[in-house]
Amino acid sequence: MSVFIHGGQILGPNGVERADVLVTGSSIVGTGLDLPVPGNARHIDAAGCYVMPGLVDLHAHLREPGTEEAETIETGARGAALGGYTAVVAMPNTTPTIDSPSLVRDVLAIAEGALCEVVPAAAMTVGREGQLLTPMGELARMGVRIFTDDGRGVQDPALMRSIMEYATGLEAITGGAPVVLAQHCEIEALSAGGHMHEGEWSTRLGIGGQPSESETLMMLRDIALARRTGAHIHFQHVSTGEGVEIIRQAKADGVKVTAEVTTHHFTLTDEACSSYDPVFKVHPPLRTAADVDAIRAGLADGTIDCIATDHAPHEPHTKEFPFDQAPPGMLGLESALALALTELDLPIERVSELMSSNPAAIAGIGDRHGNPVEAGQRANLVVVDAESEWTIRGTAMASRSHNTPYEGRTVKGKVRFTVLDGELTVDDGVATR
Amino acid sequence: MKDLLTIGDLGADGIQEIMHAADSFAEVCQRPIPKVPALRGKTIASMFFEDSTRTRTSFETAAKRLSADVMNFSASSSSVNKGESLRDTVETIEAMGVDAIIVRHKSSGAPEQISRWANASVINGGDGWHAHPTQSLLDVYTIREEGRTFDGLRIAIVGDISHSRVARSNIEAFRTLGAEVTLVAPPTLLPPHVEALGAHVSHDLDAVLANTDVLYLLRMQHERMDQALVPSLGEYHRAFGLTLDRAKRLPSSALIMHPGPMNRGIEISPEVIDDERVRVLNQVTNGVIVRMAVLYLVLGSAAADRSAS
Numbered sequence: 193m194s195v196f197i198h199g200g201q202i203l204g205p206n207g208v209e210r211a212d213v214l215v216t217g218s219s220i221v222g223t224g225l226d227l228p229v230p231g232n233a234r235h236i237d238a239a240g241c242y243v244m245p246g247l248v249d250l251h252a253h254l255r256e257p258g259t260e261e262a263e264t265i266e267t268g269a270r271g272a273a274l275g276g277y278t279a280v281v282a283m284p285n286t287t288p289t290i291d292s293p294s295l296v297r298d299v300l301a302i303a304e305g306a307l308c309e310v311v312p313a314a315a316m317t318v319g320r321e322g323q324l325l326t327p328m329g330e331l332a333r334m335g336v337r338i339f340t341d342d343g344r345g346v347q348d349p350a351l352m353r354s355i356m357e358y359a360t361g362l363e364a365i366t367g368g369a370p371v372v373l374a375q376h377c378e379i380e381a382l383s384a385g386g387h388m389h390e391g392e393w394s395t396r397l398g399i400g401g402q403p404s405e406s407e408t409l410m411m412l413r414d415i416a417l418a419r420r421t422g423a424h425i426h427f428q429h430v431s432t433g434e435g436v437e438i439i440r441q442a443k444a445d446g447v448k449v450t451a452e453v454t455t456h457h458f459t460l461t462d463e464a465c466s467s468y469d470p471v472f473k474v475h476p477p478l479r480t481a482a483d484v485d486a487i488r489a490g491l492a493d494g495t496i497d498c499i500a501t502d503h504a505p506h507e508p509h510t511k512e513f514p515f516d517q518a519p520p521g522m523l524g525l526e527s528a529l530a531l532a533l534t535e536l537d538l539p540i541e542r543v544s545e546l547m548s549s550n551p552a553a554i555a556g557i558g559d560r561h562g563n564p565v566e567a568g569q570r571a572n573l574v575v576v577d578a579e580s581e582w583t584i585r586g587t588a589m590a591s592r593s594h595n596t597p598y599e600g601r602t603v604k605g606k607v608r609f610t611v612l613d614g615e616l617t618v619d620d621g622v623a624t625r
Numbered sequence: 626m627k628d629l630l631t632i633g634d635l636g637a638d639g640i641q642e643i644m645h646a647a648d649s650f651a652e653v654c655q656r657p658i659p660k661v662p663a664l665r666g667k668t669i670a671s672m673f674f675e676d677s678t679r680t681r682t683s684f685e686t687a688a689k690r691l692s693a694d695v696m697n698f699s700a701s702s703s704s705v706n707k708g709e710s711l712r713d714t715v716e717t718i719e720a721m722g723v724d725a726i727i728v729r730h731k732s733s734g735a736p737e738q739i740s741r742w743a744n745a746s747v748i749n750g751g752d753g754w755h756a757h758p759t760q761s762l763l764d765v766y767t768i769r770e771e772g773r774t775f776d777g778l779r780i781a782i783v784g785d786i787s788h789s790r791v792a793r794s795n796i797e798a799f800r801t802l803g804a805e806v807t808l809v810a811p812p813t814l815l816p817p818h819v820e821a822l823g824a825h826v827s828h829d830l831d832a833v834l835a836n837t838d839v840l841y842l843l844r845m846q847h848e849r850m851d852q853a854l855v856p857s858l859g860e861y862h863r864a865f866g867l868t869l870d871r872a873k874r875l876p877s878s879a880l881i882m883h884p885g886p887m888n889r890g891i892e893i894s895p896e897v898i899d900d901e902r903v904r905v906l907n908q909v910t911n912g913v914i915v916r917m918a919v920l921y922l923v924l925g926s927a928a929a930d931r932s933a934s
Contacts, residue, residue, distance in 0.1 A: 398755030399754070513710050514733075
């Protein structure tokens with residue numbers, strides 16, 4: 193089976209160029225303008241579209257096992273494909289926690305046949321309780337490259353030091369591939385009782401605040417420990433301008449640090465909480481316009497490595513509780529690319545780095561995702577019409593949940609086709625199964 | 626006015642309208658039979674998700690003097706734990722047929738959320754740290770009853786501003802009417818970015834006293850000590866309590882107010898409680914009058930809106 197994508201602008205090894213793409217089997221077999229096309233090839237018209245490496249999300253909550261009423265691996269992967277993703281790193285804060293080889297195997301088994309590659313991350317501590325190390329060696333041996341207690345940060349500095357030291361020894365198992373410790377930075381003693389950013393709006397609204405320092409103090413701690421241990425620390429969902437500056441400095445100092453920001457942290461501010469609608473409740477919280485500006489600057493100058501979604505589905509009725517009782521989290525997979533294209537004034541090559549090649553490298557899947565569109569690469573691709581406008585609607589999404597904070601917002605950038613290992617997962621904007 | 630959620634919903638004109646209505650209900654309350662048929666046939670649900678005997682009783686008394694039927698709903702926190710959402714709870718109560726819902730909730734914003742789901746009028750009986758508009762209205766009424774005008778009136782609010790819905794609503798109400806509000810508290814009991822509230826700030830009650838027309842004391846919760854926000858209630862009393870010595874330095878024309886219940890020996894010394902400037906019981910009396918006005922205006926105008934549509 194061949195797929196012939198013609199008429200588009202490809203993101204190839206030499207940047208953007210007008211070229212057709214021929215996919216046979218699971219690989220790209222040619223790019224150019226006069227490709228010999230097999231008679232039975234499926235023709236895809238990519239006129240006016242970019243043909244890019246498929247997107248990679250470092251941070252999604254697929255909710256399976258345990259909370260399948262909010263999302264399943266199947267529905268989450270379908271949403272991911274519709275959003276242009278070919279790989280998604282699944283967070284381990286499921287029920288039970290993904291903290292053992294058997295649970296990783298379960299997730300991989302469930303994910304067979306899903307519309308994107310599902311890459312399980314495993315917890316750093318057993319049950320994400322911040323007490324005991326998970327069997328990181330065994331997990332690394334079976335291919336796990338990202339460890340995280342996401343939803344919580346590791347509170348105990350001595351334990352974090354131990355995790356970092358242990359992780360640096362695992363590269364002997366992985367053949368030198370990096371083992372990444374992804375930290376949810378939140379000093380809980382500072383954020384306790386907080387449900388939104390601590391600032392002018394929390395003061396007006398009478399909602400307990402989470403100060404920026406609950407994030408930045410843990411970042412400073414982990415940078416100090418990473419400097420000592422040589423571990424690769426990855427900061428999840430950086431939400432503060434101060435945090436961006438801390439990362440900028442740490443990178444300049446040569447610390448092995450990478451960082452992601454979410455779509456909502458560069459598009460929304462704490463003012464959105466003024467309606468008390470828990471759809472705007474998220475951890476870390478939406479912060480100020482100054483934080484948004486700093487994050488955008490960090491995305492532009494390379495301080496921030498990735499755009500992640502922190503896709504966090506919640507059943508509709510759970511967002512019909514009072515603000516302080518409702519669970520935090522927002523949908524992201526189906527809207528992230530469009531928001532990046534609409535809201536960020538970045539060249540398409542940089543968007544692709546942030547959403548594909550950089551996260552693929554961090555997740556250890558750079559052999560098959562995030563590569564330039566050229567012959568010999570695995571055919572994980574997305575065809576996106578960057579100018580096409582559409583309106584975000586929660587109920588129109590593939591997710592089992594509808595908790596998008598962008599309801600009714602018109603954006604530009606429509607995913608037309610997604611190709612996973614040479615097969616169409618999205619065909620003219622519709623999931624193929 | 627369909628709902629009363631915050632003072633901001635009212636503005637100065639809305640506050641004055643309620644004050645005028647309250648004047649006529651004050652007369653009703655003086656009668657041998659203090660009851661009028663204004664809301665006969667109306668059903669008011671009193672939904673208290675957080676205990677508050679004083680506020681609930683005040684609203685109930687107001688509703689009964691207007692001849693409304695009152696349906697009591699006490700939400701234990703267990704119904705939340707059983708997985709019933711706020712929306713489910715409210716829609717269940719509304720399905721029984723109610724014209725207005727009085728909401729008291731420990732979560733800020735709950736009345737506003739309920740107002741989006743309910744067709745009935747929603748009256749905020751106090752939400753979290755956010756707002757307590759009927760308290761502010763009864764406080765305005767109490768000050769106004771003394772013949773004071775708000776323009777330029779110097780009001781000091783003393784105590785735990787950070788966790789106080791009364792403080793937030795009163796700052797808004799007093800400033801809307803032209804008063805100058807000074808918040809007096811240690812920095813640990815002021816919210817971050819307190820400037821967003823638009824009031825002056827002082828950490829020194831003694832420096833403020835002599836220039837105060839209304840001294841408004843807030844209730845100090847014992848748990849603030851456990852949270853290390855103040856060293857001890859004794860130190861709080863010495864620094865921010867109305868002691869006999871401070872009472873002597875407070876202008877003789879000043880009013881002393883408190884939303885109740887008072888902690889004797891913490892916000893106020895026992896020997897000051899009977900000071901002739903204290904207006905705490907007037908506040909309670911006026912609470913019924915002002916809540917009658919609110920219920921009457923909300924249900925009256927909501928009925929007019931409905932018949933118009």
